[in-house]
Amino acid sequence: VTPARSRRIIFTAIAVGLPLVLFAFVELALRLSDAFPREPLFIVNPTFPEYSLANPRVVQRFFSRPEAAPSVSIETAFFSSKKPEGTLRIVVQGGSTAAGYPFGYGASLAGMLEQRLRREFPARHVEVISTALSAVNSYALVDFSEEIIAVQPDAVLVYAGHNEFLGILGVGSSLSSSKSPTVTRLIMNLRRLRLYRGLENLLAPAIAGKGGTGSSQGDDGTLMARIAAERRIPLGSALFVNGEKQFHLNLGDLLERYADAGIPVFVATLVSNEADQAPFIDGLEAGAVAMGGSAQAGGRAGSGLPLATLMKLAGLGSADAAFELGQRRRAAGDTAGALEAFQRARDLDQLRFRAPSRFNEIIRESAARHGARLVDVESAFRQATADGIIGDDLISEHLHPNVDGYFILADAFHHSMAEAGALPEAGTIVNAEVARGEIPVSGVDQHFGEYKLIRLMSDWPFTDSPVEPVLPKPATTEERLGRALYDQEVDWATGQRRLRDYYARGSNRHEYLRVSLILADAFPFSAQDQLTAGRALIRADRHLQAVRYLLLADRYRPDDVSTLIELSRACLASGLRDLGGETLERALQIDPSNRQAQRMLRSLQGR
Numbered sequence: 001v002t003p004a005r006s007r008r009i010i011f012t013a014i015a016v017g018l019p020l021v022l023f024a025f026v027e028l029a030l031r032l033s034d035a036f037p038r039e040p041l042f043i044v045n046p047t048f049p050e051y052s053l054a055n056p057r058v059v060q061r062f063f064s065r066p067e068a069a070p071s072v073s074i075e076t077a078f079f080s081s082k083k084p085e086g087t088l089r090i091v092v093q094g095g096s097t098a099a100g101y102p103f104g105y106g107a108s109l110a111g112m113l114e115q116r117l118r119r120e121f122p123a124r125h126v127e128v129i130s131t132a133l134s135a136v137n138s139y140a141l142v143d144f145s146e147e148i149i150a151v152q153p154d155a156v157l158v159y160a161g162h163n164e165f166l167g168i169l170g171v172g173s174s175l176s177s178s179k180s181p182t183v184t185r186l187i188m189n190l191r192r193l194r195l196y197r198g199l200e201n202l203l204a205p206a207i208a209g210k211g212g213t214g215s216s217q218g219d220d221g222t223l224m225a226r227i228a229a230e231r232r233i234p235l236g237s238a239l240f241v242n243g244e245k246q247f248h249l250n251l252g253d254l255l256e257r258y259a260d261a262g263i264p265v266f267v268a269t270l271v272s273n274e275a276d277q278a279p280f281i282d283g284l285e286a287g288a289v290a291m292g293g294s295a296q297a298g299g300r301a302g303s304g305l306p307l308a309t310l311m312k313l314a315g316l317g318s319a320d321a322a323f324e325l326g327q328r329r330r331a332a333g334d335t336a337g338a339l340e341a342f343q344r345a346r347d348l349d350q351l352r353f354r355a356p357s358r359f360n361e362i363i364r365e366s367a368a369r370h371g372a373r374l375v376d377v378e379s380a381f382r383q384a385t386a387d388g389i390i391g392d393d394l395i396s397e398h399l400h401p402n403v404d405g406y407f408i409l410a411d412a413f414h415h416s417m418a419e420a421g422a423l424p425e426a427g428t429i430v431n432a433e434v435a436r437g438e439i440p441v442s443g444v445d446q447h448f449g450e451y452k453l454i455r456l457m458s459d460w461p462f463t464d465s466p467v468e469p470v471l472p473k474p475a476t477t478e479e480r481l482g483r484a485l486y487d488q489e490v491d492w493a494t495g496q497r498r499l500r501d502y503y504a505r506g507s508n509r510h511e512y513l514r515v516s517l518i519l520a521d522a523f524p525f526s527a528q529d530q531l532t533a534g535r536a537l538i539r540a541d542r543h544l545q546a547v548r549y550l551l552l553a554d555r556y557r558p559d560d561v562s563t564l565i566e567l568s569r570a571c572l573a574s575g576l577r578d579l580g581g582e583t584l585e586r587a588l589q590i591d592p593s594n595r596q597a598q599r600m601l602r603s604l605q606g607r
Helices: 003-032 058-062 109-120 138-150 181-190 194-206 223-227 238-260 285-291 307-316 319-331 335-348 357-370 377-383 403-419 432-437 443-456 477-486 492-506 509-522 527-539 543-556 561-573 577-590 595-604
Strands: 042-044 051-054 078-080 088-094 126-130 155-159 265-268 373-375
Touching: 003 194, 058 138, 078 126, 088 109, 088 138, 109 126, 109 155, 109 403, 109 432, 109 509, 109 543, 138 181, 138 238, 155 403, 181 238, 238 265, 238 357, 265 357, 265 403, 307 319, 307 335, 319 335, 335 357, 357 373, 373 403, 377 403, 403 432, 443 477, 443 492, 477 492, 492 509, 509 527, 527 543, 527 561, 543 561, 561 577, 561 595, 577 595
Parallel strands: 088 126, 088 155, 155 265, 265 373
Antiparallel strands: 042 051, 051 078
């Protein structure tokens, strides 16, 4: 190598390396100064730092400006900041269905499973952490995975796929970075850099509406009405193929990450309303005209066209014709033919708020390829119907289950985890019938959710133009409290506590226990809520489960004699004699003249 050539190599290396060194220096400086921070998935509760929760602002990490993000957040639920030894910890990922919309956390996959598992394993510490968030798709799932791995879950549960086209960063969304999955993935990775986020922040006013900075807040109507930039995505079109590719790549990446970390993953097939949700936008203009225009919410009157004409139009791509064909075949008793037609109608519907059939194929293929456990939610729903066709008996509108449907979803995951050996041997077997009767959904949650559904379906795409929601007049205490919550006259906790008090006055022990446990699980640092739940469990002869709640009450109110007496009662009934005796001795140290504690201790000592 000549000296001249050596100098050229050195100068070239300096020319290339200097900007990289400068970039690394600026990035390090920004990190040290904590400039342009990225919203974390989990945050520590500042009041009770022993607990953490999902960050209510985490959706902002996908936008260059916080105000551009939609007003959606992960339901607040607390878990231990440091995973206690022996804890069974499960994390849930997905969109609004995984989050339990519109009924809230109690109807969610995390809420129903946590309640059931705590009943089954009363001596274990059980945490089911939800990271489910409305309007997000597989990009968010992959983006969250690193932080989920860091909290050391024993399993991850995934129910997602409906938001791939029109969710945040979806190929047809108004909140998209790019219509190309490759470009979007690049931008997602760049957003991990402080320097990139700083440049985005500085340039955001000039590029508003580009690169995921468009706002969903400024327009009237529901999020569904604001988020759908591409309202027509034909089956097999370039946008459709990009959405399919996006889901396939991201799901494979997600499952591979967990496999590399040695974390079992349970990924579920998807369900939506086949029989009672007509297509939103027909896939064939001529078909829409022949059928009398595209349908909106639910079924509609028949077109009167001959069966052969319907079959021809459906074959040409008319979603409306396929839907009516399904209705006619079902009425004629041709269940298999009806299901095929209904699924074709959903796949031809150009407004992509429901995942197409192909997505369940992708889920099955990806689970097999990456060693994940497949949870066949689709089959579970079909088995719960009269003829194997999913409709509004289990689905509230186009895709969100009703409360019965949400239980089937949670039960399918529970069955799959038990079958795979992902759960310890149960101390108490809680069958589906018992678990369904104890779901953590109160009357307030039920009616609040129903009111939200009425509001949702009073806007596009369920109506051509928004109409004023008409809510039924409340007739019961549950309805009145649900309406008060909907009208923002009370907050969630106040509504639940008033309902609990109402049940206490009326001696409805079953519902009193349900709401007591809902509140105790929502506020693990509230000594009074833990004590109330513990007492209710003792009355229900569930003493070992009561111990868990009373120990929490004791942690946050250590000198309360009434808590210690209840705790000792639960311990003794559960066979925990040593702990019961120690608790009684503590009670007598605080109140030596307490006759109840004296009597219980004498009985324990055989005197």
